[in-house]
Amino acid sequence: MGVEGIGARVARKEDKRFLTGKGRYTDDMSVPGMKYACFVRSPHAHAKILSIDVSAAKVMPGVIDVLDGHQLQADGIGNLICGWMIHSKDGSPMKMGAWRPLAYETVRYVGDAIAIVVADSSGQARDAAEAVVIEFDELPAVTEALTALEGGSPQIHPEAPGNLIFDWQIGEADATDKAIASAAHVTEIEIRNNRLSPNPMEPRATLGIYDASEDHYTCYTTSQNPHVARLVMSAFYNVAPENKLRVIAPDVGGGFGSKIYIYPEEIVCLWASKKTGVPVKWTSDRTEAFLTDAHGRDHVSQVKMAFDANNRITALKVDTVANLGAYMSLFSSAVPTYLYATLLSGQYAIPAIHANVRTVYTNTVPVDAYRGAGRPEATYLLERTMETAARELGVSPAELRRVNFIRSFPYQTPVIMNYDAGDYEASLNAAMQAADWAGFETRRAAAAAKGMKRGIGMSCYIEACGIAPSAAVGSLGAGVGLWESAEVRVNAVGTIEVLTGSHSHGQGHETTFAQLVAGRLGVPLDSINIVHGDTDKVQMGMGTYGSRSGAVGMSAVVKALDKVEAKAKKIAAHLMEADEQDIVIENGELKIAGTDKTLPWFQVALAAYTAHNLPAGMEPGLKETAFYDPSNFTFPAGCYIAEVEIDPETGKTEIVQFVAADDFGNIINPMIVEGQVHGGLAQGIGQALLENVQYDRDTGQLLTASFMDYAMPRADDLPSFTLSHQNTPCPGNPLGIKGCGEAGAIGSPPALINAITDAIGHNRMTMPATPMKVWHALQATH
Amino acid sequence: MYATSYHRASSVDEAVSLRGTAEDGKYLAGGMTLISTMKQRLAAPSDLIDLRHISQLAGISVEGRTVRIGAATRHADVASSQAIRAVCPAICDLASHIGDPHVRQMGTIGGSVANNDPAADYPSAVLGLGATVVTNQRSIPADDYFTGLFETALEEREILTAIVFEAPEKAGYAKFANPASRYAMTGVFVAKTAGGVRVAVTGAGAGGVFRHAGMEQALSAQWSPDALNAVAVDPSNLMTDMHADADYRANLIKVMAKRAVAKAG
């Protein structure tokens, strides 16, 4: 069964339904009596609400009810929370302002929800939403983090004076400053990480169903982690106790982080279903998605990197300001701290590191994790700095990296992380060879002869996946544990259901998780079903983000499979009158090692359920559960090389080649891994060349609120990628997996900007490197 | 989208009369602009009068060097018309780069020219070719037709029926697409016509599509990309937005004009 087990390029089981339009998404769900919701949203970035008049809306055709935040508050529904506590360096807790699911005192960004209209059709709900009359007292708005910190800026939350949420640090300030003071060379650079809109293909949606006869709620929702949604809605928002709330995340069309968080709409639709007595469905339109889905990135950092006379890095000092938007979203505080600054050692042995991070409220949509979450920011900062340093020091970028690579493991960085395994030079060498780095100058000259400017750039990234262990993240402020659960249910005929707390929204778990089981037991892939995304079916789970499903979710399946196998072996040994130790499982059979005595898998399963002849004292059935809590993060790493050709007349950048050499540990399905890398690269390239959320500085209106202005990467913006792997198995989990879901988005932006600055001949370029910016940058060199 | 009533007109007269009786009617062609505006609730016509099934608006004819493109002709049909390609490949090339295949299968030349989006491609061809905009009431020379951003000489109920032009001796179109929308961030149509050289610029002007006199003079003197080297493009009447400022657009106008001349041969 090697053709279907780990390492096989198995076609995705789920693709048949996706590609034939038979996927079942939240918006496809329909229940008797269901009605449609439309949210009334703030047109202002910052305003006091003086009055909300729903009387005209309530009598519009088809309208069932119009509800606002006063009623929600009166019913005891709680405010939205951030689930990760960060303390400032003075010991004070982060200053979290109130985020009401429906604002009734103050609105703080364009799109802030104020009221919900429930009507017979979505058109009628929209019509009535326009008839809700709200009197506002407009307040000045601020959209940029640095401006928001300045004295005299609009104050956004009374709880956070000066809009500062926390002022946090990590590492050794004194040692870092000392090393910088005595350095042979110090590279200084300002790094800006642009703000991005996640834009999953499926917009957010939710269907809230209240059953009065059972006093029970069901919530269909576009979630990456339905159990966390249930936990938070029960424990913090008082929607319903957990046993009275079922959350189902059916097929979900992409998330990229934006569907981790609990948003006002799920809470309000559930509550409104009880209030109105009808099931309430809401589906975001694309404009609402731009306005209200949590954005990503948006950092400004000042960086100093110190070197000794041998070009070894002696210290890194970083001062970052991160924009968290108008409210603290669920994991917003963790992203610019423990998911970012802990990666600032990169692939390099840096004796002293100090990072200071200030997070800031602004009148913009909340910012939270987006594919990579903190690690792209760290990687961009480090790899732009390394490139800049190499140019200043007059050494090749590869040489500077080689001199500083970490070469023995485990390696303890000064910023918490303990790297377990890796071979950074292997990926660097593979990438340089694949890109024919040595032949670049010839290609540059050939391009110059055509009037084009070529540049080449590299990026050596490291990232951390499978955020863990629970006790450690708890000590750092996490409100949840970060383990995963699995249940392996063998049916009486030997077919298998695997219930997992991981959630697939494009990753292909129905295939990869089944490959694990097929490979272990030697049973056909088709006999294995993966069940996920329903809190009534799967007992508990932490969901999918941070490339954790393979490393953590599948490890839990391994643990449950160990138990299933152990019991199956006991039964087989009993039936074949052999010693349990001598039983092996191969090709769908249990056999006595070294003999030709076998029992087919299904027969053992049947025996477990008929229970006619089980070992004395054994319970019937063949079903096992496991929880897996990892001992450490995993550390994928690699080297990416971009080669670009710029048309100096227009400033347009063409990517002539892109090489990705990754170490993902062991690989379950190479085809799916390649797909993940391709998608990640597309998003990283999007960040580097195209994507940029822009707000009007004065009014706080979102200027990039549609695809007419927000430039998403398209197929013809991308080259054909050259991929390779230099895998070192991860010692921390039973499958040796590291994770591959975010690497592409993490490693690629600096490679591109390094290539572009190489081509234009100076270092002044921010993301996205649009044709206009590149053209202006070229004028500056002339 | 707000509720609306759909009517399918089978003749120009019927369309005009349907529009006359409608409270707040709008003509509908490919709907690529109008329907999305309605979906965003930015337009709320009480009635839509579909022009796509009117035979007078359909079809392409080339007689001698006179080209007539019916208003309801889709971009894909212009792009693939062998008859037009034989006399004026530049407009086929232009049509083949409008939007994506879906848009080209639905959007029409009449809709595009009636709409006169400042970043649309066709207006530059109509102006650059010195075409005639034919309506159910009159014939309007291109130079009098485009009057501003989304503004044209069309009257309230007037129906654009065809675009007519004499095939030029040479013509070329070069477009620099907006990275997000892929509309023209700057597009330049150049043509050597019987009436002289014409250079029309779309996507860049603060007042919509316009002709560039300096380039026309330079190309009249010498038809070659290099003839444009010395021509200055004044940024003062050009658009500035988040994708391109006026200086950059001024540069693109020149670069695209040179490329258009090179394509024209």
Ligand SMILES: Cc1cc2nc3c(=O)[nH]c(=O)nc-3n(C[C@H](O)[C@H](O)[C@H](O)COP(=O)(O)OP(=O)(O)OC[C@H]3O[C@@H](n4cnc5c(N)ncnc54)[C@H](O)[C@@H]3O)c2cc1C
């Ligand atoms: C995704 C996308 C990408 C696009 N990219 C481009 C691009 O790159 N370049 C470009 O130029 N365009 C682009 N477009 C616009 C496209 O070309 C449209 O087809 C065009 O703007 C309108 O044509 P239509 O036939 O769809 O007209 P409709 O949307 O039906 O109508 C547009 C307007 O014209 C009026 N109208 C239509 N026909 C007539 C007529 N015969 N007489 C009088 N009034 C009439 C209507 O009442 C309406 O006000 C794009 C559109 C989309 C959706």
